[in-house]
Amino acid sequence: MDFLQLEQKLGGWIDKLDQKDKKALLVRLASLKSAFPFNEFEFRLMYLLNHKVITFEEYEQLRDGYSETNAHLELYGLAPRIFGEIWAQKHLVDIDPRFIKPSKQIDPKYVGDYDLYIQNGDGIIRVEVKASRAINTKLRGNLVEKALGFASEESYWMNFQQIKLTIVDAFVFIGVWTDTVH
Numbered sequence: 363m364d365f366l367q368l369e370q371k372l373g374g375w376i377d378k379l380d381q382k383d384k385k386a387l388l389v390r391l392a393s394l395k396s397a398f399p400f401n402e403f404e405f406r407l408m409y410l411l412n413h414k415v416i417t418f419e420e421y422e423q424l425r426d427g428y429s430e431t432n433a434h435l436e437l438y439g440l441a442p443r444i445f446g447e448i449w450a451q452k453h454l455v456d457i458d459p460r461f462i463k464p465s466k467q468i469d470p471k472y473v474g475d476y477d478l479y480i481q482n483g484d485g486i487i488r489v490e491v492k493a494s495r496a497i498n499t500k501l502r503g504n505l506v507e508k509a510l511g512f513a514s515e516e517s518y519w520m521n522f523q524q525i526k527l528t529i530v531d532a533f534v535f536i537g538v539w540t541d542t543v544h
Contacts (some may be wrong), residue, residue: 363428363538364511371424372406378415431511432540438505449491450482450536451477455483455541461489476530493536494520512539 363371376384387409394405407424410416416424440449443461455461461478462468468479469486479486496518510518522535537544 363431364514365507365509368403368424368428372403372410375410376406378409379413383413407542417428418478434538434543435506435509435540437538438540445495446491446493451491453536454478454537455533458504464488475526487531487533489532490530491534491536492522492525493538494522495538496517496520509540511541
């Protein structure tokens with residue numbers, strides 16, 4: 363379930379409200395102030411639960427289904443540097459511990475110009491890690507709202523920046539979708 367499908371599901375439930383309650387909800391949403399973790403989704407769900415349009419079990423099913431199909435959605439909320447330098451490099455090292463963070467002890471010429479290395483006999487293979495998140499280019503909004511699942515039919519865009527061809531020996535490109543990492 364993606365963001366638009368979640369909106370449609372909530373919209374279907376809201377349509378089940380009687381006109382007076384539906385109008386009251388829409389008026390309240392127009393002036394709603396949000397502060398994390400309280401937001402418009404939480405408010406709509408609590409309103410629907412309070413008006414007995416949904417049960418707690420339906421809420422749990424919706425929540426679990428959305429969380430399951432968006433296991434990597436939190437990565438869309440990370441700042442670019444944290445996403446690329448901290449998460450992506452750690453993710454790669456977690457997958458394969460042969461990737462090691464460089465230092466001057468290993469490479470006296472090292473000045474932060476590559477991300478990781480792999481031992482290769484007496485030498486090293488300098489590795490640059492590049493990561494990007496799949497987003498729907500047709501939507502406006504923040505990255506989380508534009509995030510795509512791997513099976514989406516929508517066109518997606520990924521932006522891999524600062525590719526330094528002459529400094530490293532190898533690249534690892536990591537593509538992130540809401541439901542998978544490649």
